[in-house]
Amino acid sequence: MNKKTSTSAYLSSIENRLNEFFIMIAGLWIFTVQFFRYVFVPPYEVYEIRKHMNELGIKTLPIVSVTGFIIGLVLAMQTQPVLARFGAEAYLPGSVGISIVRELGPVITALIFAGRVSSGIGAELGSMRVTEQIDAMEVSAVDPFKYLVVTRIFACTFILPILTVYVIFIALAGAYIAVVLVQNMTIEYYTNAVLYSVEFGDAIPGVAKTFVFGYIVGLVGSYKGYTATNGTEGVGRASTTAVVVSSLMILIFDMILVKITLWLWPTF
Amino acid sequence: MVEINNLKKAFNSHIVLDDVSLSVEKGENLVVFGRSGTGKSVLLKCMVRLMEPDSGKIIIDGKDVLSLNIKELNELRKQIGFLFQSAALYDSMSVRQNLEFPLIRHFNFTPEEREQKVISVLEKVSLVEAIDKMPSELSGGMKKRIGLARSIITEPKLMLYDEPTTGLDPITSKEISYLILELQKSLNMTSVVVTHDLLCAEIIADRAIVLNEGKVQYQGSIPELTSSNDPFLKNFFSHEFIKENNQVN
Numbered sequence: 001m002n003k004k005t006s007t008s009a010y011l012s013s014i015e016n017r018l019n020e021f022f023i024m025i026a027g028l029w030i031f032t033v034q035f036f037r038y039v040f041v042p043p044y045e046v047y048e049i050r051k052h053m054n055e056l057g058i059k060t061l062p063i064v065s066v067t068g069f070i071i072g073l074v075l076a077m078q079t080q081p082v083l084a085r086f087g088a089e090a091y092l093p094g095s096v097g098i099s100i101v102r103e104l105g106p107v108i109t110a111l112i113f114a115g116r117v118s119s120g121i122g123a124e125l126g127s128m129r130v131t132e133q134i135d136a137m138e139v140s141a142v143d144p145f146k147y148l149v150v151t152r153i154f155a156c157t158f159i160l161p162i163l164t165v166y167v168i169f170i171a172l173a174g175a176y177i178a179v180v181l182v183q184n185m186t187i188e189y190y191t192n193a194v195l196y197s198v199e200f201g202d203a204i205p206g207v208a209k210t211f212v213f214g215y216i217v218g219l220v221g222s223y224k225g226y227t228a229t230n231g232t233e234g235v236g237r238a239s240t241t242a243v244v245v246s247s248l249m250i251l252i253f254d255m256i257l258v259k260i261t262l263w264l265w266p267t268f
Numbered sequence: 269m270v271e272i273n274n275l276k277k278a279f280n281s282h283i284v285l286d287d288v289s290l291s292v293e294k295g296e297n298l299v300v301f302g303r304s305g306t307g308k309s310v311l312l313k314c315m316v317r318l319m320e321p322d323s324g325k326i327i328i329d330g331k332d333v334l335s336l337n338i339k340e341l342n343e344l345r346k347q348i349g350f351l352f353q354s355a356a357l358y359d360s361m362s363v364r365q366n367l368e369f370p371l372i373r374h375f376n377f378t379p380e381e382r383e384q385k386v387i388s389v390l391e392k393v394s395l396v397e398a399i400d401k402m403p404s405e406l407s408g409g410m411k412k413r414i415g416l417a418r419s420i421i422t423e424p425k426l427m428l429y430d431e432p433t434t435g436l437d438p439i440t441s442k443e444i445s446y447l448i449l450e451l452q453k454s455l456n457m458t459s460v461v462v463t464h465d466l467l468c469a470e471i472i473a474d475r476a477i478v479l480n481e482g483k484v485q486y487q488g489s490i491p492e493l494t495s496s497n498d499p500f501l502k503n504f505f506s507h508e509f510i511k512e513n514n515q516v517n
Contacts, residue, residue, distance in 0.1 A: 043373075124360075136356035139316050140370045140422075141342040 038146045052155035068167035072174030094197025096175045105168040106206045110213035114246040118221035122242030125225025126235035149222040156218030164210045205261045220246040269294040269458040275324030286482030297459045299469040302479030308462040312428045349424035353431040355415030357403040389417045409440035429461040433468045445471040
């Protein structure tokens with residue numbers, strides 16, 4: 001009897017989670033449709049977008065700087081002995097450069113951005129929802145979706161690529177420090193080796209996909225916060241689930257976008 | 269000004285509003301009483317379509333609210349002020365920005381005209397000195413006043429108050445009540461006030477209704493309701509009951 005009860009409780013909890021999952025997917029889809037419906041319609045809320053871009057960029061800058069530098073440094077330190085095993089140490093700047101530009105720079109920046117920004121947006125909009133600020137906006141005939149959600153998603157979409165380019169340079173600087181520690185290499189030689197190996201075509205898909213990652217971070221954070229319920233508990237949940245969902249979506253979309261890139265440009 | 273007919277609203281199987289009908293004349297102050305959870309706030313939210321009722325009709329200023337499209341609804345909302353229980357000030361904006369928010373979006377005022385409007389409305393609520401403060405720096409009573417100032421800055425025809433004095437001390441509560449009455453008179457507004465505060469109702473109300481079990485069960489002037497021999501009303505308006513409800517909310 002007890003076993004039967006616990007099985008049915010287990011099945012019902014799976015059913016609830018599946019329900020929540022499909023509701024979230026539908027909600028994200030509706031938010032996407034709404035975003036593209038509103039983003040081209042005036043008023044454009046340029047001041048709000050600029051404010052969010054400044055805030056999000058400045059908020060994330062210290063942590064992405066430190067992380068980018070360390071990632072570049074560690075990657076070079078780890079790669080050097082492997083290349084030495086094959087007598088290919090001369091390829092160190094090139095291989096590290098390609099890894100950073102194509103994959104590590106964009107994905108690491110996006111994941112850190114998700115952790116810092118998605119939770120912040122989730123908490124901010126969630127607390128606006130539970131304290132009736134969103135209702136107050138709606139009742140004063142201002143569309144809260146356009147004012148709060150569209151501006152944040154737009155800002156995230158365009159600030160992340162800028163941060164990514166910055167992180168790529170910081171990570172390459174970190175890698176240079178590691179290279180100097182183990183090899184006697186001048187900065188000119190290192191720069192030339194990186195520029196020789198990393199083509200412009202390597203950077204384009206890498207940076208282009210961060211527009212999608214930025215969009216995901218803004219979308220998930222806004223969705224979780226905007227639809228928050230159950231008071232402060234709901235705000236906390238919105239904030240944490242925003243990070244989990246956006247990080248997971250970034251990795252899934254990274255896989256899809258790499259596959260699409262390879263399909264479109266097989267030599268990439 | 270307001271006419272509500274057979275309004276129904278349920279959350280799943282829980283019926284909150286069951287066939288509510290009422291009307292409010294132009295310039296009248298209607299107070300809505302009722303126990304906690306009887307749908308008073310839901311009634312206000314349905315009136316501005318922050319919640320969609322299941323059925324019924326709401327006519328405000330001659331317009332059928334439930335059949336308006338979003339553009340028409342927003343036009344109507346510009347004529348309505350709403351003071352939320354928590355004041356709902358935008359906490360990322362200063363008092364000035366809170367007050368300017370509806371003005372920037374709905375009117376073509378010059379910055380000087382906007383500033384003049386903001387100062388004038390702050391003078392009405394006696395809080396000019398708070399103009400550059402953030403909501404987190406304000407006390408509960410000050411927040412309510414600023415919330416009130418934000419609601420009236422567009423000079424609405426209809427004001428909806430959701431528990432305007434809840435959580436305030438008796439003196440501040442009385443001050444807010446007189447302020448509401450004064451503003452209503454000077455701006456010639458129609459008001460619907462949801463409250464548990466009998467003192468506030470005595471100051472403001474031209475007429476009151478009592479919601480019970482989702483229906484309008486009683487209506488009349490405050491003296492008529494408080495002096496009624498009906499057991500429910502007697503119990504409801506006893507000092508202890510009001511006090512108990514104020515504490516709950």
